Amino acid sequence: MPFISGRRTGRRGTRRYTRRDLVVLGVLLGLPVLLDLAIVWGPTLASVVLSFTSWDGIGDIEWVGTRNYVNLFTNYPQFWPAARHNLLWLAFLGLVATPFGLLLAVLIDRGVRFSRFYQSTLYMPVVLSLAVVGFIAQLVFSRDQGALNAVIGDTETPTDWLGDPDLNIWMILLAAAWRHTGYVMILYLAGLKAVDQSLKEAAAIDGASEAQTFFRVVFPTLRPVNVIVGVITVIESLRAFDIVYAVNHGRNGLELLSVLVTDNIIGEASRIGFGSAIAVVLLTVSLGFVVTYLVQELRGEKDR
Amino acid sequence: MTTTQADPVRPAAPAPVAARRRLRPGRLGVHAFLMAVSLAFLAPLLLAVYASLRPYDETSEYGYFSLPRHLSLDYYRQAFTDSGMTKYFVNTLIIAVPGVLITLFLASFVAFALARLKMRGGLVLLMLFTAGNLLPQQVIVTPLYVVFNRIPLPYWMSDSMTMFDSYWAVVLVQIGFQIGFCVFVLANFMRTLPSEILEAAVVDGAGVWTRFWRITLPLCRPALAALGTLQFTWMYNDFLWALVFISDGDKLPITSALNNLRGQFFTDYNLLAAGSVIVALPTLIVFLLLQRHFIAGLTLGSGKG
Numbered sequence: 001m002p003f004i005s006g007r008r009t010g011r012r013g014t015r016r017y018t019r020r021d022l023v024v025l026g027v028l029l030g031l032p033v034l035l036d037l038a039i040v041w042g043p044t045l046a047s048v049v050l051s052f053t054s055w056d057g058i059g060d061i062e063w064v065g066t067r068n069y070v071n072l073f074t075n076y077p078q079f080w081p082a083a084r085h086n087l088l089w090l091a092f093l094g095l096v097a098t099p100f101g102l103l104l105a106v107l108i109d110r111g112v113r114f115s116r117f118y119q120s121t122l123y124m125p126v127v128l129s130l131a132v133v134g135f136i137a138q139l140v141f142s143r144d145q146g147a148l149n150a151v152i153g154d155t156e157t158p159t160d161w162l163g164d165p166d167l168n169i170w171m172i173l174l175a176a177a178w179r180h181t182g183y184v185m186i187l188y189l190a191g192l193k194a195v196d197q198s199l200k201e202a203a204a205i206d207g208a209s210e211a212q213t214f215f216r217v218v219f220p221t222l223r224p225v226n227v228i229v230g231v232i233t234v235i236e237s238l239r240a241f242d243i244v245y246a247v248n249h250g251r252n253g254l255e256l257l258s259v260l261v262t263d264n265i266i267g268e269a270s271r272i273g274f275g276s277a278i279a280v281v282l283l284t285v286s287l288g289f290v291v292t293y294l295v296q297e298l299r300g301e302k303d304r
Numbered sequence: 305m306t307t308t309q310a311d312p313v314r315p316a317a318p319a320p321v322a323a324r325r326r327l328r329p330g331r332l333g334v335h336a337f338l339m340a341v342s343l344a345f346l347a348p349l350l351l352a353v354y355a356s357l358r359p360y361d362e363t364s365e366y367g368y369f370s371l372p373r374h375l376s377l378d379y380y381r382q383a384f385t386d387s388g389m390t391k392y393f394v395n396t397l398i399i400a401v402p403g404v405l406i407t408l409f410l411a412s413f414v415a416f417a418l419a420r421l422k423m424r425g426g427l428v429l430l431m432l433f434t435a436g437n438l439l440p441q442q443v444i445v446t447p448l449y450v451v452f453n454r455i456p457l458p459y460w461m462s463d464s465m466t467m468f469d470s471y472w473a474v475v476l477v478q479i480g481f482q483i484g485f486c487v488f489v490l491a492n493f494m495r496t497l498p499s500e501i502l503e504a505a506v507v508d509g510a511g512v513w514t515r516f517w518r519i520t521l522p523l524c525r526p527a528l529a530a531l532g533t534l535q536f537t538w539m540y541n542d543f544l545w546a547l548v549f550i551s552d553g554d555k556l557p558i559t560s561a562l563n564n565l566r567g568q569f570f571t572d573y574n575l576l577a578a579g580s581v582i583v584a585l586p587t588l589i590v591f592l593l594l595q596r597h598f599i600a601g602l603t604l605g606s607g608k609g
Contacts, residue, residue, distance in 0.1 A: 033432075
């Protein structure tokens with residue numbers, strides 16, 4: 001190694017880099033960082049800037065201050081229903097699907113027979129795309145040809161599960177939970193496997209019931225998994241898009257914020273400024289959770 | 305995440321002997337419950353498969369739960385020949401194969417630099433990548449759509465002459481977006497590798513590249529396999545990127561194409577069922593064959609939304 005770069009002499013001898021090392025580092029570290037900035041962070045920033053303009057994608061970019069936001073909150077009839085649906089999504093996944101996934105994980109972790117079969121079956125929907133889940137939901141919930149109406153024998157006055165705007169969001173939530181539950185279950189299973197068995201034994205010796213052991217001893221040690229599951233639940237609820245788009249393009253009771261963004265930019269209207277404002281609302285909410293999560297990670301990082 | 309790394313590769317570790325000694329009534333209840341839930345989870349898929357094998361007239365006359373009179377693969381043939389699904393599968397491969405490979409390569413170097421070179425500012429970089437992967441896709445869609453429309457490409461690279469409506473756009477976005485997740489997972493994994501090997505290599509005068517390519521990467525094979533499987537499924541399942549960045553229906557990957565095909569399928573739900581099964585089949589097969597890797601990938605770094 002002929003070219004020892006003197007400038008880079010760090011605290012330790014291992015931190016010396018040759019010129020070739022620096023080239024390798026520069027290219028292979030620079031490229032992904034540039035890509036990440038260009039594909040993710042640059043556009044994020046641009047979205048924030050564009051949300052204060054009335055741009056249509058072609059003409060001049062005109063600054064309109066907070067007009068888009070004012071319009072969005074006061075004058076855009078789809079906004080509040082969409083926000084409500086996103087919240088409902090979060091509540092349903094968080095309060096129904098996630099605890100259910102945890103319950104399944106706990107049952108399987110107790111070492112029942114056929115646990116492999118249960119685990120695979122329950123996890124299987126996770127590998128399907130949400131778009132396919134949307135199509136399968138149509139097979140099950142369709143008014144005239146759906147399996148659900150066939151099962152309940154509702155042929156005289158068939159219920160339009162996906163067409164009725166008061167009902168359809170619940171059916172879609174069921175379909176989304178189908179996937180989410182398995183995901184959560186796998187994460188908790190992995191977490192439960194790592195729980196120290198002696199903790200449980202100690203609790204049992206102290207006379208704790210199974211429920212007590214779980215809630216007082218095991219659950220607190222699952223904290224890292226809880227954080228991950230929480231973040232995934234929130235992010236998934238905010239990102240939800242594919243499934244409603246596959247069913248009916250997110251209309252008639254299935255409005256979501258993500259759909260409104262897409263509609264505003266790829267529709268004929270091409271209201272890029274306005275669409276960006278909706279995107280920024282999404283961004284603000286999710287960044288809150290992302291930052292909380294990263295702080296948590298950062299703490300773990302220090303303990304390493 | 306640190307705690308979940310211990311045993312992700314063997315999800316079905318043998319249960320304690322005492323726990324599976326005999327079948328108590330409570331245990332029976334657990335089995336009944338798990339069995340019922342499993343069946344409920346399988347039912348929609350089984351229904352789709354069953355429906356796709358039967359002529360539509362039959363189901364509409366006798367209902368979905370009647371015994372079959374004719375079973376055939378006609379709908380699969382029809383889905384393939386009439387709507388040219390092969391073409392869409394090829395499109396998916398054109399996007400996903402380079403997507404997965406480049407993502408893994410770039411991400412593993414970043415992870416190597418962060419986890420093994422002890423650089424200053426590494427944590428900031430890690431946060432930058434991880435947080436980026438957690439943002440809602442819709443936030444970055446608009447500016448990228450505008451920019452891609454303005455980037456000219458020569459005809460041999462894209463017949464639309466712009467970045468927009470080309471595979472390049474989708475591949476690039478997939479890579480840019482997924483790198484964050486892979487960096488996060490791989491950096492976690494590389495931290496668990498013994499540092500002595502690397503130190504020995506440094507003493508022997510190994511450069512950064514050798515330390516990365518010859519020493520660290522081979523040790524990461526299990527993590528790379530897990531991530532590769534996971535990434536392939538995610539890119540295969542992607543719906544939004546192709547929907548926004550590709551306007552020519554013939555260039556759509558299979559998952560997004562299904563949405564277009566629905567027009568043809570609409571009159572016949574059993575054909576729709578066949579289409580859904582065809583699209584779902586590759587990921588299901590990958591899952592059944594590589595289950596271990598899948599689950600390892602997810603639990604190795606579960607930060608994915």
